[in-house]
Amino acid sequence: MYQRRRARVLLSLLVLLTLTLITIDFRAGHDGPLSALRRVATAAFSPVQDGVASVLRPIGELFGGIGDAFSARNENELLRQRLDELESAQQNVTDLLRENAELRRLVGMQERLAEASVPARVIALSPSNFEWTVTLDVGARAGVRRDMVVINGDGLVGRVIQVTEDASRVLLAIDPNFSAASRDARLGETGLITGQGGDLMRYRPLDPEAELEVGDQIITSGYDNGIFPPGIPIGTVEEVGATSALLDRYLRVRPFVDFSRLDVVVVVLRAAIVAPPDELDTIRAPFEPPAVLQPQDPAPDEARFAPQPADDE
Amino acid sequence: MTARVAVVALMLFTAALLQTALFPYVTIVGYRPDMLLLLTTLFALRDGALTGVRVGFAAGILADVLLQQSALGLSALVFVGVGYSVGTVRPYLAPESITAPLLLASTAGVLGTLGYGLLVALLGEQAVTTRGLVEASIVVGLYNTVLAPGVDAAVRGLRRQFPVETRPQASLR
Numbered sequence: 433m434y435q436r437r438r439a440r441v442l443l444s445l446l447v448l449l450t451l452t453l454i455t456i457d458f459r460a461g462h463d464g465p466l467s468a469l470r471r472v473a474t475a476a477f478s479p480v481q482d483g484v485a486s487v488l489r490p491i492g493e494l495f496g497g498i499g500d501a502f503s504a505r506n507e508n509e510l511l512r513q514r515l516d517e518l519e520s521a522q523q524n525v526t527d528l529l530r531e532n533a534e535l536r537r538l539v540g541m542q543e544r545l546a547e548a549s550v551p552a553r554v555i556a557l558s559p560s561n562f563e564w565t566v567t568l569d570v571g572a573r574a575g576v577r578r579d580m581v582v583i584n585g586d587g588l589v590g591r592v593i594q595v596t597e598d599a600s601r602v603l604l605a606i607d608p609n610f611s612a613a614s615r616d617a618r619l620g621e622t623g624l625i626t627g628q629g630g631d632l633m634r635y636r637p638l639d640p641e642a643e644l645e646v647g648d649q650i651i652t653s654g655y656d657n658g659i660f661p662p663g664i665p666i667g668t669v670e671e672v673g674a675t676s677a678l679l680d681r682y683l684r685v686r687p688f689v690d691f692s693r694l695d696v697v698v699v700v701l702r703a704a705i706v707a708p709p710d711e712l713d714t715i716r717a718p719f720e721p722p723a724v725l726q727p728q729d730p731a732p733d734e735a736r737f738a739p740q741p742a743d744d745e
Numbered sequence: 746m747t748a749r750v751a752v753v754a755l756m757l758f759t760a761a762l763l764q765t766a767l768f769p770y771v772t773i774v775g776y777r778p779d780m781l782l783l784l785t786t787l788f789a790l791r792d793g794a795l796t797g798v799r800v801g802f803a804a805g806i807l808a809d810v811l812l813q814q815s816a817l818g819l820s821a822l823v824f825v826g827v828g829y830s831v832g833t834v835r836p837y838l839a840p841e842s843i844t845a846p847l848l849l850a851s852t853a854g855v856l857g858t859l860g861y862g863l864l865v866a867l868l869g870e871q872a873v874t875t876r877g878l879v880e881a882s883i884v885v886g887l888y889n890t891v892l893a894p895g896v897d898a899a900v901r902g903l904r905r906q907f908p909v910e911t912r913p914q915a916s917l918r
Contacts, residue, residue, distance in 0.1 A: 439794035443829045446802045450825065453818030458868060466817045473810035477761075485766045492770025557769035559761060561776050561858065561881040562865055562873060563814045567765075594813055601813050608873070609814055629877055630775060692772070 471596050474567065478599035481556040482569050493693070534696050537585020548701040550574045552582075554694045555599070564607035564629065566590075566694060571598045574699075579659055581700045587665035587688040588612070588652060589697050600699070605666065606633060606691050612660050615653040616644055616669075622653050625666055625685060633667060633685045640681035644672055650685050661700065749907035753788070753800060756899065760784050761807050776881050778888035779854060780896070781808050781820075785828045786853040787846060787893065787900045792909045794832025801828030815865050823861045827853050843894070850893035855886035 457466040552568040570576055572595050582589040582602045590610060594601040603610050606627040614625040614635065621644065623637035635650055648669040654662030667687040674681070760780035768777040781804040789797025805821030812820070831849055838845045862878040 435793060435795050439798055439829060439832060442795065442798050443825060446798060446825045447822065450802075450805070450818040450822040454816045454822065454868075457817040470810050470813065470817065477765075477811065481762065481766055484762050488763070488767040489770065492767045556765040558813075559764040559777075559779075559781070559808055559811050560815075560820075561779075561885065562862055562877075563812055565813055603814070607814070629874070692770070692775075 467594075471594060474594060474599050474601060475571075475596035478555060478567055478569065478596070481567060482553075485555045489695075531696065534585055548575075549698045550576065550701055551696060551698050552576075552600075553696055562629075564604040564610075564627065564691070565593070566602050566604060568600045568602060568697065568699065569598070570699060571596045571600045573597050575701045576600045576699050577701075580702065581660055581664070582697050583664055583700065584689060584694065584697045586690070587667070588660070589689055589691075589694065591659060592699065602697075604691055605687060605689070606630065612666070613653045614650050614666055616642070617649040617651050619644065619648070625650060631686065632670065633687055635669070635683040635685045637681060637683070644669060644683060646670060646672060661702070749903070749909075752903055752907060754803070756784060756903070757781065757800070757804050757807055760804075761811060764808075765811060773884050773888055774880065776884040776888070778892055779858065779885050780892070781805070782824060782827065782854060782857045782885075783850055783889045783892060783896050784900070785824045786831050786849050786857075786889075787897050789828045789831035790835055790838075790846060790849055791897075791900050791904050792832075793835060794829050796909060797828030797832035798825055799828075801825040816868060819864050819868075820861060823857055823864065826860070827857045846893045846897040847890050851886040851890040854889035855882045858882040858885040 453466065457464060460466065550570055552570040552574075554566045555569045556567040558565040568576075568582070576592060576595050578592055578595055580592045582591060588605050590602045590604040590607070592600050593603045604627070605612070605625075606629060608627050608629050610627040612625055613622065615622040616637070619642060621637045621639055621642040623635055625633055625635045628634050637644060646669055650666045650669065652660040652662055652664040652666065654660055665688050667685040669683050670686045671684040673683060760783075764777070764780045768780070771777070785797060785801040785804050788800040801824035802821050805824035806818075808820040808824070809815075809817045831853060834849075838849075859878065859882040862873050862881060866873040866878070
């Protein structure tokens with residue numbers, strides 16, 4: 433009875449404490465005292481996560497690959513065993529080749545952006561099923577600031593939402609809290625793209641009657657207070673919804689980036705531009721139209737923006 | 746006592762590392778298990794409500810500081826509730842049976858995830874869809890059930906090495 437009473441008293445105290453913490457954090461937002469605690473936790477955890485990730489990532493990808501294989505199809509057992517053996521033997525080589533291809537795409541994307549940027553590696557992902565964030569191994573010391581844009585060789589990854597000295601946390605584009613001004617690359621129709629927490633994103637064009645089609649590519653428009661440089665590839669339209677009675681129309685967009693296999697990314701070192709609209713044109717660096725606007729005969733290094741099978745890389 | 750606290754803290758820390766560095770790559774239909782919730786459940790099953798509440802609070806705060814979008818304290822509130830609830834139903838179960846940890850891991854996984862998702866949605870800090878909430882709850886329940894035997898073995902090993910200090914007359918039974 434004594435322990436049960438103690439448990440009850442402790443439960444009451446801790447419930448009160450947690451409710452107080454929730455209230456303080458909820459009211460203070462991102463600049464409150466508890467956000468500082470989270471920054472300390474990120475700073476303390478990131479070096480360990482960095483080391484652990486390098487050990488656990490291959491194991492995780494191996495298990496993930498096995499899971500995918502089981503769910504995909506029932507193949508010949510002997511062939512699969514043979515494949516596993518070969519994969520084990522080639523693990524290091526394959527990993528290096530993949531990294532090499534990824535870095536090549538990153539260099540191409542960096543050159544296209546014509547912005548100062550810093551490469552980074554994903555060292556941890558969010559522990560929650562309701563939050564899509566990753567931790568990077570670069571922070572304020574490398575010039576990273578809050579609201580900077582993160583990309584990889586495939587396109588838009590997300591934006592920085594927390595920065596410590598040597599680590600930063602990124603809100604992925606598939607998080608339901610993520611949104612960005614964007615446009616259809618073929619028609620130039622602007623709209624808003626938001627994450628859905630799953631594989632697909634949701635794009636709402638400003639003009640619900642716009643003749644958007646399956647296969648259209650969505651890119652950033654650069655209107656979002658200057659946070660996103662224009663022209664970063666986001667994804668392709670996979671499903672076009674009908675216009676509702678409220679004149680809303682939603683399209684489902686499959687992102688170019690494989691968020692389940694993020695490894696090397698680039699942080700664009702350009703802080704969000706907060707300036708009157710008439711000054712924005714003089715502040716923004718010019719950015720060439722992306723290759724998705726020139727589907728015919730793209731230059732070799734630009735052909736990347738047209739989705740291609742991984743084997744072609 | 747100090748050694749036990751240190752080992753429990755180490756287990757929580759390890760679980761958080763696995764949660765952020767390993768399980769995001771080993772998901773089931775896009776969802777990962779909740780190792781910290783599972784540890785809370787199994788500590789409460791083995792050691793009772795008092796330990797369940799303590800471990801639940803520590804695990805919840807640890808989960809909260811590793812998150813960014815939701816208010817700090819939400820996970821702690823849910824985990825404390827789970828720890829106390831599991832500790833309370835413990836006398837009505839056969840803790841040494843294999844079914845008890847499996848049953849509690851699945852139930853606590855479903856209810857804990859559901860409760861957290863509902864609180865997040867109520868506060869309006871994150872967009873949570875009904876379908877996503879139901880899917881996440883079911884998958885976490887199943888995934889935690891699969892992991893329960895291994896984690897339970899670790900908790901029982903800790904209990905053997907560092908038994909909970911109780912007063913002679915104190916018992917939950």
